Amino acid sequence: MQKTYEQMIRCHCASANTMALIGGKWKIIILDHLRDGTQHFNELQRSIAGITPHTLSQNLKELVSDGLVSRQDFKTTPPSTAYSLDTLGKELLPILTAITTFGENHPLIK
Amino acid sequence: MQKTYEQMIRCHCASANTMALIGGKWKIIILDHLRDGTQHFNELQRSIAGITPHTLSQNLKELVSDGLVSRQDFKTTPPSTAYSLDTLGKELLPILTAITTFGENHPLIK
DNA sequence: CAGTATCCCGCCAGATACTG
DNA sequence: CAGTATCTGGCGGGATACTG
Numbered sequence: 263m264q265k266t267y268e269q270m271i272r273c274h275c276a277s278a279n280t281m282a283l284i285g286g287k288w289k290i291i292i293l294d295h296l297r298d299g300t301q302h303f304n305e306l307q308r309s310i311a312g313i314t315p316h317t318l319s320q321n322l323k324e325l326v327s328d329g330l331v332s333r334q335d336f337k338t339t340p341p342s343t344a345y346s347l348d349t350l351g352k353e354l355l356p357i358l359t360a361i362t363t364f365g366e367n368h369p370l371i372k
Numbered sequence: 373m374q375k376t377y378e379q380m381i382r383c384h385c386a387s388a389n390t391m392a393l394i395g396g397k398w399k400i401i402i403l404d405h406l407r408d409g410t411q412h413f414n415e416l417q418r419s420i421a422g423i424t425p426h427t428l429s430q431n432l433k434e435l436v437s438d439g440l441v442s443r444q445d446f447k448t449t450p451p452s453t454a455y456s457l458d459t460l461g462k463e464l465l466p467i468l469t470a471i472t473t474f475g476e477n478h479p480l481i482k
Numbered sequence: 483c484a485g486t487a488t489c490c491c492g493c494c495a496g497a498t499a500c501t502g
Numbered sequence: 503c504a505g506t507a508t509c510t511g512g513c514g515g516g517a518t519a520c521t522g
Binding site: 396424 | 513
């Protein structure tokens with residue numbers, strides 16, 4: 263979770279708890295790309311146009327530490343890692359679906 | 373919508389379109405408080421502990437300009453305004469419900 | 483009551499380069 | 503390939519005071 267949200271979750275709104283976890287700029291998009299299965303770091307970076315390795319790494323770390331995503335390190339050379347939805351992340355599927363559906367129905371750019 | 377998201381929506385992920393609209397730190401919470409009906413500026417500020425007038429005003433402006441919230445000004449003295457979910461905002465109800473449900477099931481602070 | 487005006491700061495994120 | 507290191511900056515948001 264990002265520091266920005268630490269204060270917000272004291273407002274005792276249930277929705278705040280969720281936003282604290284998925285509120286990062288790219289987090290929902292990352293989770294969205296993990297819906298269909300395991301993805302490598304590199305796959306994520308290429309499929310999410312515009313994200314830098316630095317930012318992707320940062321967001322993934324928080325997602326992992328929050329229990330939404332699990333990280334598997336194959337400890338090979340060259341290195342290979344795999345990210346997938348963890349238990350908690352799978353509980354987000356209804357949210358992801360709702361967000362994606364809305365986004366499809368209301369594109370901001372043609 | 374906030375400037376931060378302008379670049380993000382070019383990644384052609386449907387979810388990005390949605391996050392650009394609701395991605396502000398307090399936006400989901402504001403929308404959540406508007407679910408049950410019309411709220412005055414002052415009511416929102418008191419029920420959302422921790423938000424400043426400045427930030428609330430800013431977020432509401434964006435929500436209105438994005439068509440999620442409608443603002444009614446009664447032009448009285450002392451001034452009175454009313455905020456409620458607009459058409460587009462009501463389409464977010466499934467998302468709001470999903471987010472609130474998840475947040476209830478996974479509190480971050482006891 | 484419903485904001486606005488100002489000032490300010492902290493963090494998220496971008497850019498670039500580098501490494502095991 | 504999968505990141506980390508370092509530097510930088512912009513913008514969202516906080517604090518406080520003020521106004522029609």
